[in-house]
Amino acid sequence: MSSTTQKIPHGPAQPYATTDDLLEWMRTNFDRYGDIYQASVYGDRVYVINDLQYVDRVLLRNWRNYLRKGQAVKRIALSLGNGLISSNGDTWVRQRRMLQPAFKSESIRLLFTRFTQATIELRDKWRDAASRAESVDVTHDVSLAVLKATLLAIFGDDYEAIAAEFAPIAEESRNLEFVQLCAALRRRIVEIVNHRRARGGSAYDLIDFMMSARDRDSGEPMTDADLGRQAMTLVIAGHETTASVLNWVWHLLDEHPHIEAKLAEEIARTLGDSPLEFDGLAKFTYTNQIIDEALRIYPPLWLMTRRAITDDHIGDYFVPAGTEIYISPFLLQRHPHLWEAPDEFDPERFDAETNRPALAHCPFGAGPRNCIGELFARIEMQVHLLLIARDLRLRSAASASSEFVAGVNLLSRSHFRMNPEMRVDAS
Numbered sequence: 001m002s003s004t005t006q007k008i009p010h011g012p013a014q015p016y017a018t019t020d021d022l023l024e025w026m027r028t029n030f031d032r033y034g035d036i037y038q039a040s041v042y043g044d045r046v047y048v049i050n051d052l053q054y055v056d057r058v059l060l061r062n063w064r065n066y067l068r069k070g071q072a073v074k075r076i077a078l079s080l081g082n083g084l085i086s087s088n089g090d091t092w093v094r095q096r097r098m099l100q101p102a103f104k105s106e107s108i109r110l111l112f113t114r115f116t117q118a119t120i121e122l123r124d125k126w127r128d129a130a131s132r133a134e135s136v137d138v139t140h141d142v143s144l145a146v147l148k149a150t151l152l153a154i155f156g157d158d159y160e161a162i163a164a165e166f167a168p169i170a171e172e173s174r175n176l177e178f179v180q181l182c183a184a185l186r187r188r189i190v191e192i193v194n195h196r197r198a199r200g201g202s203a204y205d206l207i208d209f210m211m212s213a214r215d216r217d218s219g220e221p222m223t224d225a226d227l228g229r230q231a232m233t234l235v236i237a238g239h240e241t242t243a244s245v246l247n248w249v250w251h252l253l254d255e256h257p258h259i260e261a262k263l264a265e266e267i268a269r270t271l272g273d274s275p276l277e278f279d280g281l282a283k284f285t286y287t288n289q290i291i292d293e294a295l296r297i298y299p300p301l302w303l304m305t306r307r308a309i310t311d312d313h314i315g316d317y318f319v320p321a322g323t324e325i326y327i328s329p330f331l332l333q334r335h336p337h338l339w340e341a342p343d344e345f346d347p348e349r350f351d352a353e354t355n356r357p358a359l360a361h362c363p364f365g366a367g368p369r370n371c372i373g374e375l376f377a378r379i380e381m382q383v384h385l386l387l388i389a390r391d392l393r394l395r396s397a398a399s400a401s402s403e404f405v406a407g408v409n410l411l412s413r414s415h416f417r418m419n420p421e422m423r424v425d426a427s
């Protein structure tokens with residue numbers, strides 16, 4: 001096709017102004033230009049897409065041409081180094097292959113008690129608050145509990161030795177101090193690795209799985225620097241995302257008492273007083289639908305970016321090499337052509353067999369560069385919700401605002417403050 005006939009999507013003449021809310025700007029321009037438009041964002045030529053066929057081309061059919069992340073990831077690379085989130089090309093292929101076994105079901109099963117430990121501590125704290133009729137800062141407490149679960153899964157019995165140093169992760173905003181903190185923590189991880197080598201033996205945690213991993217071609221283990229980068233990547237990728245979903249879940253349940261009651265009923269019927277087991281988790285259909293629905297309306301990673309390596313076509317549109325592609329799970333998952341009443345929280349929409357295309361729900365991304373931690377996160381969220389909602393419900397004193405801030409993750413603008421109440425049959 002000659003360059004004169006190549007079709008380029010329309011779009012706003014003015015570049016995106018960095019003072020604008022990027023998510024709102026993207027949404028407004030879809031209303032104006034349709035499900036693909038071209039724009040200038042942070043000095044790059046960007047195609048913003050919200051059509052499943054186009055997304056399929058980028059994340060699945062021609063994924064190799066979009067293996068590079070967009071410029072936005074550079075900010076993350078600054079904190080995490082060239083770990084799995086920000087690496088590209090052959091480095092990414094090698095890193096992904098080495099990390100993948102640590103995230104298989106057999107590995108996550110071994111981390112199960114780490115998730116229950118962190119959750120039971122939070123449940124007990126909230127039970128105490130309930131007995132004293134005190135309110136709790138749900139956003140803050142969930143963030144700490146998820147950080148603990150993540151650190152326990154990664155560092156296992158070394159948790160106590162590192163907990164205090166990692167604690168600021170739950171508080172720190174993504175600024176220069178955060179970059180410095182991450183660099184110091186990467187060095188700390190290398191110290192832990194060296195202690196383990198000197199100590200010998202093995203542990204059931206992610207550091208151990210990563211230390212045992214070997215490159216398929218060279219047979220080499222990860223270097224110390226790589227172990228530091230990857231473990232730090234997992235802490236950051238796993239913490240705020242999961243904490244954000246659970247924070248929204250508690251808010252949504254508070255706003256929809258009939259859904260909360262149905263959740264309690266499923267837990268009483270399916271779990272009762274029995275211990276929670278890894279193999280039983282799939283039985284909690286409604287609980288899992290609540291999690292899927294929260295992931296649909298508040299996907300923490302609301303933006304994925306890619307960079308075209310060579311020229312391509314998306315639908316009829318020509319994509320010159322170097323073009324950045326923006327895909328928002330938030331906007332896809334609220335697309336009125338894909339979802340009925342998209343802004344409503346309705347877990348039962350996941351009930352029926354529908355012909356909805358898989359990509360319409362993509363909170364963990366899609367294709368070979370999807371979230372490596374999806375199963376980890378899902379198990380952690382199920383454990384959290386089941387063990388806490390079995391004993392407690394959370395109620396806000398006054399109606400809380402659902403406003404959000406779309407930074408790196410989609411967070412609630414204010415912390416949710418609620419009163420834990422014991423279920424009558426759980427006291």
Ligand code: HEM
Pocket residue numbers: 084085086096233234235237238239241242245299300301303304305362363364365366368369370371372373374376377
């Ligand atoms: C609810 C929780 C989570 C959500 C919604 C989520 C979402 C995502 C998404 C959408 C991507 C793809 C980004 C892209 O295509 O640009 C991703 C990548 C990734 N996630 Fe998650 N994530 C979650 C939890 C976790 C956890 C618990 C871990 C690890 C412990 C983790 C580790 C990663 C890593 C390392 C990548 C990069 C994968 C690669 O590029 O090969 N995530 N995540």
